Amino acid sequence: MTAAELPLGRDVAYPTHYDPGLLFPIARSIGRSALGLAGSLPFIGVDRWHAYELSWLDARGKPRVATATFTVPFDSPSLIESKSLKLYLNSFNAHRVANELGLRDLIVADLSRAAGAPVRFDFGLPPVDTGSGDDRSIDAIELDIDRYGPPDPSQLHSGGEEVTEVLVSGLLKSNCPVTGQPDWASVRIAYRGPCIDRAGLLRYLVSFRDHADFHEQCVERIFSDLLTRCAPRSLSVEARYTRRGGLDINPWRATPDVPAPASQRDSRQ
Missing domain, CATH: 3.30.1130.10 (GTP cyclohydrolase I, C-terminal domain/NADPH-dependent 7-cyano-7-deazaguanine reductase, N-terminal domain)
Structure with missing residues (x-):
C-alpha cells in the first residue's frame, strides 16, 4: 500500500476488533533523501506522541480509559502514519486485556514492530508548559x-x-x-x-x-x-x-x- 492508498480523508469502517495490521509505517528515508540526508545523520531526537483517547475492556468486559505517551526514536527505520495509529488504538475499544501491563506490552510490541525500533510507552501525559523567562x-x-x-x-x-x-x-x-x-x-x-x-x-x-x-x-x-x-x-x-x-x-x-x-x-x- 502506498501513502496515496491510505484510508485518510475517506469513510473508514470503525474497527470492531484488535488489529495491529492497521498500523502503516512510512520509511523515514523517503523524506530524508529529499533533504540530502543519507548515512550518518546530523541530529539526534525522538518523536513524542500524546494519546488522549485510549480505551479498552478489562478482563470482565468493563471499559477502561486512559491517556498515554509514546516515544519513537529518531533513528527508527520508519515513522508511523497518524491516522493509522488512531485506527489501531480504536481497535482496542472492544478488546479485552487482562490488565494495564498487558495492554502496554501489546502496544509496545506492535508499535516497535511498525517503527522498526523499540518504542517507549508511558501511561499519562506530560505537564503543560507554563513558559520560561528565557x-x-x-x-x-x-x-x-x-x-x-x-x-x-x-x-x-x-x-x-x-x-x-x-x-x-x-x-x-x-x-x-x-x-x-x-x-x-x-x-x-x-x-x-x-x-x-x-x-x-x-x-x-x-x-x-x-x-x-x-x-x-x-x-x-x-x-x-x-x-x-x-x-x-x-x-x-x-x-x-x-x-x-x-x-x-x-x-x-x-x-x-x-x-x-x-x-x-x-x-x-
Whole structure:
C-alpha cells in the first residue's frame, strides 16, 4: 500500500476488533533523501506522541480509559502514519486485556514492530508548559510577508556576536501530504552560535504554511536549513503540533551535544 492508498480523508469502517495490521509505517528515508540526508545523520531526537483517547475492556468486559505517551526514536527505520495509529488504538475499544501491563506490552510490541525500533510507552501525559523567562517569542515582529510555500531557507541569516537563546513561534502551519488537512504547531528553537535574524526566521517558518509534509519531516527540514544557513554551534528544534483524532505529535531534533528537553505540552494541546 502506498501513502496515496491510505484510508485518510475517506469513510473508514470503525474497527470492531484488535488489529495491529492497521498500523502503516512510512520509511523515514523517503523524506530524508529529499533533504540530502543519507548515512550518518546530523541530529539526534525522538518523536513524542500524546494519546488522549485510549480505551479498552478489562478482563470482565468493563471499559477502561486512559491517556498515554509514546516515544519513537529518531533513528527508527520508519515513522508511523497518524491516522493509522488512531485506527489501531480504536481497535482496542472492544478488546479485552487482562490488565494495564498487558495492554502496554501489546502496544509496545506492535508499535516497535511498525517503527522498526523499540518504542517507549508511558501511561499519562506530560505537564503543560507554563513558559520560561528565557524564551523569546518572535511572533510580535511587524513585517510584510507574501510567501507561504514552498519553504524558503534563503530567508535565514545569522551573524555578529555569538549568543545562546531560545526563540519560539506559534505560527507554524503545514499540511498533511495525503489529505491536505492543516497541521498547526508551535516551534521552539534553542541554539548557541551567531545571532539568528529573527525577522528572517519568522518569514521562513511562515513559508511552511502551504507546504505538504509529515510533522517529523517538517522538523527535520527546519533543523537542516538552520544548521546549513546559520551555522550554530549547537541547535535544538522542537515542534508541538495540536491534536487531530485524539493524537498530537511532538518531533524533536538536535545536535548530539544537546540534552533532551523536558517533556511538556503547549496550552493549545
